[in-house]
Amino acid sequence: IQKRWRGYYVRKYIHNYYALKKYxxxxxxxxxxxxKELQKYTEMKENEEKRKDLEKKExxxxxxxxxxxxxxxxxxTAGIYNxxxxxxxxxxxLLLRESKPLSHRRQQIKSPFGCELYNWPTCKRPPTFSTAQPLPTIGRQKPQGPFRDTAEVLQQRYKPLEPTLRVAASINSPLEKAREEMKREEWRNCIHDNEFLPFSSFHKNGKYEPLILTSGKYVQETYGVKQFREVHPKKWVGGK
Known part of the structure; x- marks a missing residue:
């Protein structure tokens, strides 16, 4: 009996088939x-976007x-669209006929001293320029908080440089330094072996050394130096 009653109670009040069907x-x-509402909302949004796109294109x-x-x-003259x-x-x-041409006008910026400069040539009144009041001085009060003293901060900021040994030492070795110094000394104290003799009187007492053309068998011709006409007696016709 309890088994059947429990089944009846559960089917009617806990797991009711007809109530679940209605639900x-x-x-x-x-x-x-x-x-349906979402479909209408989606269609409305699509139509609105299409309308905005059409308005933007127009x-x-x-x-x-x-x-x-x-x-x-x-x-x-007919245009390219006609x-x-x-x-x-x-x-x-047709759209060009209905529309107006685009105007490019620059906006003129009015100067704040225009009215004063306009009255300068007439000298009716002296020009007056607006002078702003100076700003108040900033108080040198110590800010609140765990901050160090100003003198200590400035001393740390402007302390002298203390380079390390690697930074202070030179890159070149002492041998290369000595070579560079020797080259500079040699270039500075360079002395030429031959004496500089710019005067022409120095070569007057020198012995003349004849050239190969004048000392050998093949001497230089006199044509162009002593005479300017070649003479060949063997080729004369009259024996003159």
């Missing part, structure tokens, strides 16, 4: 409603039309 039906209906197209307004057709071989003009041509 599942309600959950499925709620899911359908939520799914705005960019209008800006390009204002920027390229010089391509508009005239009464005498070809005579087309039945109707290009949509860009």
């Amino acid at each position: 599942r039906e309600a959950v499925s209906i709620n899911n359908e409603i939520v799914r 705005k960019e197209k209008k800006y390009q039309a204002r920027k390229m307004h010089y391509l508009l057709s005239t009464e005498q 070809s005579p071989f087309r039945k109707s003009p290009h949509p860009m041509e």
Whole structure:
């Protein structure tokens, strides 16, 4: 009896089949409603993004039309968007007709002393320049906290350099230093063996050394030095 009663109680109040069935039906209906709402929200977002893209493209197209307004057709010459071989003009041509050219105007910055400089030539009133008040001095009070004394910090900051032995020692060895010093001394005290004799009178008493052409069999010809005409008596016709 207890077994059957326990089963009846559990099926009716704890694991009720019909209540669970109604709950599942309600959950499925709620899911359908939520799914439809999400679908509508997604479509609305997509339409909004498409509308923003179209507005952005239209705005960019209008800006390009204002920027390229010089391509508009005239009464005498057709533009590149209004070809005579087309039945109707290009949509860009219609947009160029509706848009205005882009203006490039520079903004003039007004000087704060413009009104004062305007009255200078008339000398009606002396120019007055606004002078700002000086800033107050900064108090030299010791800041709160575990900070060291200012004199100690400055002494540590500006203390003399104490290089190590590796930094203080030279890179070159004493032998290389001696060689460099010897080279500099030799270059500084260089003496030439031949005496410098710039005067031409020094060579007057010297003995003349004849050249090979004048001392040998093959001497230099006199043509061009003593005479300027070649003479060949054997070739004369009249025996003169």
